[in-house]
Amino acid sequence: MILRDRSMLAEFVHAAEKCHGEVYYEDSLGDKLNLKSALSQFLLTIILYKADDVEYWISFEEEDRALLLPYLKEKSDP
Amino acid sequence: MELENRLALFREMVLCCHTLYFWTYDLELNLLDSNCPDVEMVQNIFHMGDGRETLLAYAREHSKPIIMSNMFGLMWIAIPQHTENAWGRIYILGPFFTADLSEQVLEAALARFKLSEPLYQQAEHFLQSLPVLSQSRYFEYAIMLYYCITGERISVSDLHYQESEKAEQHARPAAKRTADIHGTYAMEQTMVRMVREGNLNIQKHMNRIAVTGTLGKLSKDPDRQMKNAMLVCIILFSRAAIEGGLSPEIALTLTDHYFQGVEDCKTMQDLQTLSKTMQNDFVMRVHRIRNSAVSKPIQEVCDYIDLHLEENPSLNVISKHTKYSESYLSRKFREEMGVPVGTFIMQRRLERATDLLRNNKLTVKEIGERLKFCSSSNFSKHFKDVYGVVPSEWREQHAEKGK
Structure with a gap:
């Protein structure tokens, strides 16, 4: 899944901090960031705004789905 | 507006x-x-x-x-x-x-x-x-x-x-704090090395680092934090200057002088100005020592004169302080500096007078007294002999230029 709208990034990050399990950003270049780390959140912001052509996905534990879903969408969704 | x-x-x-x-x-x-x-x-x-x-x-x-x-x-x-x-x-x-x-x-x-x-x-x-x-x-x-x-x-x-x-x-996770300290330490080492070498480019380096750096929390009060950081900086500069060749006595006297100056600062701007003066002072002294053909005894004399200008030191006092005889100093000084000690002291007093004239807080009379001229007219006469105008005119001219 990917971020629904990057303008909601701060809210998404706050939600990720509340998750029980880890929340990761991963991309096709092999990068993997644990989004509970402040520095990773900062990096994610730069990536989403400055390197927006990179193919990425967000992975998380199933139990945190409800918490994160408002901010995420399937890659195929418009 | x-x-x-x-x-x-x-x-x-x-x-x-x-x-x-x-x-x-x-x-x-x-x-x-x-x-x-x-x-x-x-x-x-x-x-x-x-x-x-x-x-x-x-x-x-x-x-x-x-x-x-x-x-x-x-x-x-x-x-x-x-x-x-x-x-x-x-x-x-x-x-x-x-x-x-x-x-x-x-x-x-x-x-x-x-x-x-x-x-x-x-x-x-x-x-x-x-x-x-x-x-x-x-x-x-x-x-x-x-x-x-x-x-x-x-x-x-x-x-x-x-x-x-x-x-x-x-903001201050343990790992990051360690990295900050390392970064600041590296900057500090560069600074110390530059003072030791008498490197005149030190201002460029100092502009890159804050007065406070990551010296740690030295006070809860921001004013005191800046003052304490400046005191630390003075100690680092004086010790590096000693390693660079400045006599410990001169370095420690300067340290006392700048410590007093820090306490007298009323504003952040005062502190900034003093900081810059202190940095240049130490570095210039080391630079002179390392790049001068002047012998060590005469360098000591020059330093002593600089530090005691406002006392108008006599050759006798300098001689006692430096432990060289008056006749030796008199001859050696003239040989190396090209002028008698008395003339050099007068030149330096008048140079100091121009520094003080730029600072409008003191009157011409006060400056004359501070530099131990026997009277205002005596101060004006010596000043005019060198600068072509009396001190008040000089101040006016330089105030105009400064506007």
């Missing part, structure tokens, strides 16, 4: 020196205006952590500037403006790094992530685009912006600081 015009001017003036952006919010933190090209991205960074909640809570009760720091050391200056109607504002200047949490430190932290090259370059590029301000510089901006908004003059002690447990935890 209208508030909007004042702010526009301030914004442009800041941009002359730093790519520091200006943000206008309403009191609910809805963005109204910004000159930042990456508005959404930087807003997202600002809203991460508890910066938003902290600022909203602060703005409800305060109107003085608050210095905000987020989880990774990025900083902002925020000033709430309350008006009688509902159109209050929060003005923000930032983001920037402070010199003790420089972008190099964050870059080092990024390097540990082992990011792919394209992402690393993007992150590095963004970090390098952010300005790095010394503590004194952003204090000044906060004070000036507040004046722009309210017309009221405040001092550093009126500034507030974000006190968030969460931000504190994140």
Whole structure:
């Protein structure tokens, strides 16, 4: 899944901090960031705004789905 | 001038020196205006952590500037403006790094992530685009912006600081603190080496590091923090100067002199000026020693004269102090310096007089007395012999040039 709208990034990050399990950003270049780390959140912001052509996905534990879903969408969704 | 015009001017003036952006919010933190090209991205960074909640809570009760720091050391200056109607504002200047949490430190932290090259370059590029301000510089901006908004003059002690447990935890994680200390230590070592070498480029280096650096929290009071940091700096400079060849006695006398000066400083600007004078003084002395053909005894004499100009030292006193005989000093000094000791002392007193004349706080009479001239007319006569005009005319001429 990917971020629904990057303008909601701060809210998404706050939600990720509340998750029980880890929340990761991963991309096709092999990068993997644990989004509970402040520095990773900062990096994610730069990536989403400055390197927006990179193919990425967000992975998380199933139990945190409800918490994160408002901010995420399937890659195929418009 | 209208508030909007004042702010526009301030914004442009800041941009002359730093790519520091200006943000206008309403009191609910809805963005109204910004000159930042990456508005959404930087807003997202600002809203991460508890910066938003902290600022909203602060703005409800305060109107003085608050210095905000987020989880990774990025900083902002925020000033709430309350008006009688509902159109209050929060003005923000930032983001920037402070010199003790420089972008190099964050870059080092990024390097540990082992990011792919394209992402690393993007992150590095963004970090390098952010300005790095010394503590004194952003204090000044906060004070000036507040004046722009309210017309009221405040001092550093009126500034507030974000006190968030969460931000504190994140802003200074153990690993990062270690990296900061290493970064500051490296900077400090460069500084010490430059003093030891009498390197006249030291100001360029000092401009890159704040007066306070990451010396640690030396006081809860910002004024005292700056003064304590300056005292530490004086000690480092004096010890490095001794290693560079300056006699310990001269170095320690200078240390006492500048310690007193620090305590006498009333404003941040005074402290800045004294800091620069102190740095140049130590470095120039070491430079002279290392690059001069003058022998050590004569160098000691010159240093002694410089330090005791206001006592108008006699050859007899200098001789006792340096433990060389009067006749030896007299002959040796003339050989090496090309002028008798008395003439040299007079030249140096008159040079000091020009320094004091630039400072309008003292009258000509007071300067004459301070430099132990026997009378004002005697001071004026000697001054005119060298500079062609009497001291008051010289001051007027140089005040004109300074305008």
